Amino acid sequence: MSHSEPQAAVGIASIGVQLPPLAMDMSELAQLRGADVNKYRHGLGCDVMALCPEGYGVVDLAVGAAKRALGRWRGDVSDIGLVSVGSESALDMSRPLSAWVASELGLRGNFRSYEVKHACYGGTLALRQAVEWKLANVQPGKAALVIATDVALYAEGDPGEPTQGAGAVAMIVEDGLVASIARASYPYSEPAFDFWRPVGCAFPLVEGPLSLDCYQRATAACYEQLLAGEAEPFARLMAYGAHCFHVPFPKMVKKAVSMLGQAFTLDEGQLTAFFEEKVQPSLAWNKQIGNAYTASLWISVADQLRRLAPGTIMTAFSYGSGFGAELFEITAGPECARGAWARDVESDLASRRLVKASEYTKLRSGERRVTASVPPAAAISA
Ligand code: HMG
Numbered sequence: 001m002s003h004s005e006p007q008a009a010v011g012i013a014s015i016g017v018q019l020p021p022l023a024m025d026m027s028e029l030a031q032l033r034g035a036d037v038n039k040y041r042h043g044l045g046c047d048v049m050a051l052c053p054e055g056y057g058v059v060d061l062a063v064g065a066a067k068r069a070l071g072r073w074r075g076d077v078s079d080i081g082l083v084s085v086g087s088e089s090a091l092d093m094s095r096p097l098s099a100w101v102a103s104e105l106g107l108r109g110n111f112r113s114y115e116v117k118h119a120c121y122g123g124t125l126a127l128r129q130a131v132e133w134k135l136a137n138v139q140p141g142k143a144a145l146v147i148a149t150d151v152a153l154y155a156e157g158d159p160g161e162p163t164q165g166a167g168a169v170a171m172i173v174e175d176g177l178v179a180s181i182a183r184a185s186y187p188y189s190e191p192a193f194d195f196w197r198p199v200g201c202a203f204p205l206v207e208g209p210l211s212l213d214c215y216q217r218a219t220a221a222c223y224e225q226l227l228a229g230e231a232e233p234f235a236r237l238m239a240y241g242a243h244c245f246h247v248p249f250p251k252m253v254k255k256a257v258s259m260l261g262q263a264f265t266l267d268e269g270q271l272t273a274f275f276e277e278k279v280q281p282s283l284a285w286n287k288q289i290g291n292a293y294t295a296s297l298w299i300s301v302a303d304q305l306r307r308l309a310p311g312t313i314m315t316a317f318s319y320g321s322g323f324g325a326e327l328f329e330i331t332a333g334p335e336c337a338r339g340a341w342a343r344d345v346e347s348d349l350a351s352r353r354l355v356k357a358s359e360y361t362k363l364r365s366g367e368r369r370v371t372a373s374v375p376p377a378a379a380i381s382a
Contacts, residue, residue, distance in 0.1 A: 010134045011176025011333060013075070013143065015302055015341040016068025018061045018168045019289060019348035020151075022051040022363075024355050029162055032357040040162040045250030045283070049290035050166045051355065052151055054366055058089040058097065061168035062149035063104040068344050069145070069170040070105075077107060081142025084130055086116045086123030086294045089150045093199070101147065111142075119195065120246050121320025123148025123169070123294030128326065130173040131181045143174035150293035155203040156364055163249040165290020169298035177335045179305055185328035186225035188218050195321035202367065211321060215252060216259040218325035219245075222317060223260055226327055233264040234274070241312035241332070243278050244300040246319040247286040253279060256317075281307065285345055294320075299345075301330065306339025308332035 025048050030037035040046050052060075062085060070077060085097040096115035102108065116126040123146070130144035149168035154160035173181075194211035197204040227233045237243070237260070245253045257279055261271040282304035292299060297318050304314060312332045319325045355363070 009176045009180040009331075010131055010173070011180035011330070012171045012178045013174040013176070014069045014073035014172040015178055015305075016065040016070070016072070016170040017299065017302055017341050017344040017348070018064030018068065018170075019345065019352065020050050020052040020056060020061065020166045021348075021352050022053050022355055023048050023288075023352050024051055024357070024360050026162060028355075028357040028360065032361070033157060033161070043251065044162055045254070045287060046162050046290060047287045048354075049162070049164045050288075050292070050352070051164070051360070051363065052166050054363065058087055058091070058149045058151055058168070059100045059104065061151070061166065062087075062097065062101050062147045062170070065149065065168035065170035065344075066101060066105060066145060066147055068341070069172050072340050073172050075143055075172070075174065077105065078109070079141065079143050080107065080111055080145050081139035082112045082130060082133055082144035083107065084112075084114055084116060084126040084144065084146050086126035086146070086148045087150055088117060088119050088122060088197070088293050090115065090117065097149070110139075118324050119320035119322050120150075120248070120291075120293045120296060121318050121322075121324045121326065123298060124316070124318035124320075124326055125324075127171060127173065127181070128185065128328075131183075134173055135183065143172050146171045146173055148294035148298050150295055152291045152293050153203060154206070158203070158206070159208055160204070160206055163291045165292045165296075167289050167292035167295045167299060169295045169302060171298070176331065176333045178333050179301075179336055180331045180333055182329040182331070185326055186222045187324070187326040188221035188225075189324040190214070190217075192321070192323050194323060212252065212255060214321070214323045215246075215248075215319050216256055218319050218323060219256040219317060220259050220263040222325055222327035224263060226315070227264065234266055234270045237264075237274055238278065240278065240314055240329075241308045242282055242304045242314040243317070244282050244297060244304055244314060245279070245317045246297040247283060247300055248291045248296065250283045250287055253283060288349055302341050302345070305330075305332055305336045306342050308336055310334045310336060
């Protein structure tokens with residue numbers, strides 16, 4: 001199960017990651033809010049949250065990630081037949097984020113361009129649609145540029161504040177040189193108000209305990225489909241090279257694993273082995289970044305892929321509030337071991353500046369809220 005012949009089926013041909021240039025350690029936030037830092041570090045599993053400076057946002061992140069993915073791809077931008085951006089940080093109710101990205105990348109011509117929204121699930125939906133578009137061979141020879149980009153901010157003092165973060169992952173969907181994506185997938189959806197952001201609200205409204213419950217139920221429902229009829233669920237879970245999850249905060253993933261323990265009657269030893277060997281290794285970057293909403297799962301997948309031998313099969317579980325979830329298999333491709341995208345993350349983590357609580361408070365008071373986006377005169381005349 002954990003290995004198959006390396007193949008270049010439809011999947012990810014190149015990955016680029018972009019993180020913002022600022023961050024804040026949890027100790028600063030704990031001091032500011034009069035909280036015990038152990039609650040953030042151990043209770044939630046968060047160490048550092050990525051932050052954007054004034055005037056820097058989802059488009060900068062998306063374009064940075066896209067340039068990195070394109071720069072390492074053997075194709076040419078003229079081979080792109082679809083640009084799709086998954087995000088819940090939309091700048092406009094009408095104009096898709098993909099138009100801002102295309103403008104920055106100088107793209108125009110015969111390609112589809114759109115934005116996908118379903119909370120943190122939007123990036124995965126964009127990827128799944130691109131894979132299905134490629135399998136359908138709608139535009140022979142063309143590739144898709146898929147980007148998951150978000151800036152996660154809660155109201156100051158909100159319980160979600162220590163889980164904030166930001167980042168973007170761009171993936172070129174073509175052959176599976178980096179990773180192939182299985183055609184089969186296991187979705188689950190239920191309408192819920194666990195986390196939502198009404199039009200005009202700068203920050204999300206959250207029913208915290210309900211959101212944890214929804215996430216865990218979705219995990220069980222998706223894995224029950226994957227493992228349907230399996231006599232040895234533990235052996236099957238352990239046969240995968242890794243299991244990646246959406247990471248709103250690392251402790252959430254541990255809760256999801258506990259839910260799988262209940263669903264498949266795993267004992268304590270099995271649960272610990274499953275978490276420590278198959279899940280925990282891919283949480284390292286997320287702990288340093290925070291929740292990047294649509295990008296969080298893909299940051300975890302990118303972290304894990306570089307450690308897998310070509311042909312190894314892993315799973316990806318996506319969750320988006322509202323709520324929708326999907327689980328599917330990913331097979332490490334012949335180029336995954338090079339892990340070229342790790343340089344993006346390592347250089348961004350090394351070069352970012354850690355801000356103190358006072359600077360964070362100042363940043364928040366200037367809040368980067370885009371209420372209306374007026375096209376610059378240059379863009380109209382172009
Ligand atoms: P809270 O109420 O502040 O936290 O909010 P708590 O009191 O429940 O404590 C959290 C944990 O810290 C607990 O551990 C405490 O025991 C522990 P647990 O019982 O869970 O294992 N704790 C301590 N540990 C060590 N030392 C201490 C200490 N004190 C307490 N001194 C909550 C937590 C997650 C609700 C909040 O952060 C929140 O609202 N976050 C946003 C919502 C969220 O992330 N939900 C996750 C599922 S929904 C999702 O993933 C979708 C999402 O990404 C959005 C999208 O789809 O677009 C959010």
